[in-house]
Amino acid sequence: MAGIGLTLPSKFTHKPTLSSSTSRSSSSSRCCLSSVKMTVSVDDNKQTTFTLKKSEEAFNAAKELMPGGVNSPVRAFKSVGGQPIVIDSVKGSHMWDIDGNEYIDYVGSWGPAIIGHGDDEVLAALAETMKKGTSFGAPCLLENELAKMVISAVPSIEMVRFVNSGTEACMGVLRLARAFTGKTKIIKFEGCYHGHADPYLVKAGSGVATLGLPDSPGVPKSATADTLTSPYNDITTVENLFNTHKGEIAAVILEPVVGNAGFITPTPEFLKFLKKITKENDALLIFDEVMTGFRLAYGGAQEYYGITPDLTTLGKIIGGGLPVGAYGGRREIMEMVAPAGPMYQAGTLSGNPLAMTAGIHTLKRLQEPGTYEYLDKVTSQLINGILDVGKSAGHEICGGHISGMFGFFFTSGPVFNFEDAKKSDTGKFARFYRGMLEEGVYLAPSQFEAGFTSLKHTHEDIQRTIDAAEKVFKNL
Numbered sequence: 001m002a003g004i005g006l007t008l009p010s011k012f013t014h015k016p017t018l019s020s021s022t023s024r025s026s027s028s029s030r031c032c033l034s035s036v037k038m039t040v041s042v043d044d045n046k047q048t049t050f051t052l053k054k055s056e057e058a059f060n061a062a063k064e065l066m067p068g069g070v071n072s073p074v075r076a077f078k079s080v081g082g083q084p085i086v087i088d089s090v091k092g093s094h095m096w097d098i099d100g101n102e103y104i105d106y107v108g109s110w111g112p113a114i115i116g117h118g119d120d121e122v123l124a125a126l127a128e129t130m131k132k133g134t135s136f137g138a139p140c141l142l143e144n145e146l147a148k149m150v151i152s153a154v155p156s157i158e159m160v161r162f163v164n165s166g167t168e169a170c171m172g173v174l175r176l177a178r179a180f181t182g183k184t185k186i187i188k189f190e191g192c193y194h195g196h197a198d199p200y201l202v203k204a205g206s207g208v209a210t211l212g213l214p215d216s217p218g219v220p221k222s223a224t225a226d227t228l229t230s231p232y233n234d235i236t237t238v239e240n241l242f243n244t245h246k247g248e249i250a251a252v253i254l255e256p257v258v259g260n261a262g263f264i265t266p267t268p269e270f271l272k273f274l275k276k277i278t279k280e281n282d283a284l285l286i287f288d289e290v291m292t293g294f295r296l297a298y299g300g301a302q303e304y305y306g307i308t309p310d311l312t313t314l315g316k317i318i319g320g321g322l323p324v325g326a327y328g329g330r331r332e333i334m335e336m337v338a339p340a341g342p343m344y345q346a347g348t349l350s351g352n353p354l355a356m357t358a359g360i361h362t363l364k365r366l367q368e369p370g371t372y373e374y375l376d377k378v379t380s381q382l383i384n385g386i387l388d389v390g391k392s393a394g395h396e397i398c399g400g401h402i403s404g405m406f407g408f409f410f411t412s413g414p415v416f417n418f419e420d421a422k423k424s425d426t427g428k429f430a431r432f433y434r435g436m437l438e439e440g441v442y443l444a445p446s447q448f449e450a451g452f453t454s455l456k457h458t459h460e461d462i463q464r465t466i467d468a469a470e471k472v473f474k475n476l
Ligand SMILES: Cc1ncc(COP(=O)(O)O)c(C=O)c1O
Pocket: 110, 165, 166, 167, 168, 170, 193, 194, 195, 196, 206, 255, 259, 260, 288, 289, 290, 291, 315, 316, 325
C-alpha cells in the first residue's frame, strides 16, 4: 500500500474501545507496524484512526517480563518485522486487538479454531462443566467420551492416551515406538516440526525454520544422535537410511501434509512407500497429525490419503482451543503404555474435564454433514483468489490447499520439500504480510507456516481478503 490513509471496506467494524486519538491522518512511516497510525474510513461518513499504540506499549512491557515478549517464538513477528498485535478477543472468523482493530483471522490459534472462535455451544458446554470444577486429577466420564470419538474417527487409533500438548504427544509416541520395537533410531523429515522435545530439534520446521535456528543450543548431541533426517518426498534417501542402519530404525515420523515449512503435500507414492518400507523393516510408521488431524478430513490425513500408520499423534482441534494432545494406535502397541504396560508417561492435568469438553463439542460440530465440503469450498476460493491476483500483479507465486488448510510461497514452484520452500522470497512475504495486516487480514507471521480457515469464514470474508491481497500485491 502506498498511501498513508487506509480505507477499509464499509463492513469493517471497530469495537467501541477504539483509540480515541483524534489524528485524522498521520505522517507515520508505513514500513513498520509499530506506532502505525492511519486514517481509516469505517463507513462513508465517519473517519477514525487505526493505531497499534496499545499493542506496542503492551508488547514493550511484555519484553521485560517474558523472553522476546511472547510464550511461543513465532508469535513475535521476527520474520515479518514490526511488532505483534496484542489480542483482546476472538469470535467466529474474526479477532480484535487491544487497540480495537478487527481482523479476518487465518491462524485460528494455529489450528484449533476449525469451527470458529468462541463457538457458543462450546462456551455453553464449558460453563456447564465448570460448575463441577476445573480439574479432577482422577478419571472422569468426559475422557471416555472423547476417547470413543477419537477412536471411531481416526483409522489407526484403537486406544488413545490424552496429554496436554502436541509436543507431549510426540515425546510420548517416540518413547512408545522405541519401547515397542526395542530399537532407538528414528527418521524425521527436514522442515517437519514435532514439538520442541530434544530428539526432534534437528532440521525442524515452524519457529525453528522461521528464526533460522540450525539446532537449539542446550540440546545435547546424545539427544539427537539417533535422529536421522531426509528431505520430504525423497524416497531414495529413506531407502538409503534403512539400508545403512539395518535393524536399528524404530520409526519414521512425519507430518503427512506439512504445515510447519509452509504448506507442502506428499507425492502420491511417498506415503505408500513409507508404509511399505516401515513394514518390511519392522519399524513403525507415525503420522504426526497434530495439525492435520480432524482438519483435512474428520479422520485426518490418514483418512484423506487412505494410508493407515501404526501410531498417530493429535493435538490442536481435539482440544477445541484448550490444551490437549493425544497419541494412539494399535491396541497391542498402546498396551505398552503405563499402567497397562511398562512404558512410563504421565500428566497432572491430562484428561482435564474442561479440555475434554471443548474437544467433544468441537468434534460434534465437525460431524455435522457438509462441514469438510464447506471448508474445502471457502479455502479453494481463498487460495485460488490469492494466486490469481498475485500472478496478475506479476509475482511468482504458487500454493495450494486441502480442506481448511492452505499455503502459498513467493516462488514459481513446485514445492516438494523444505529446500524448495526456502526458495520463496521471504522479504516479499514480509512486505505482503504487513500490507495484509494493515488491510485487516491476519495471516501466520511466517512464510513457513500453513494457514487455516474455519466453518465461520464466509464467502464475504474470503472476497474481502482477496480484494485486500490484490491491493497489496500491486504495491509490493
Ligand atoms: C505437526 C505438529 N506436531 C507437533 C506440534 C507441537 O504441538 P504443541 O505446540 O501443541 O506442543 C505442532 C505445533 O504446531 C505441530 O504442528
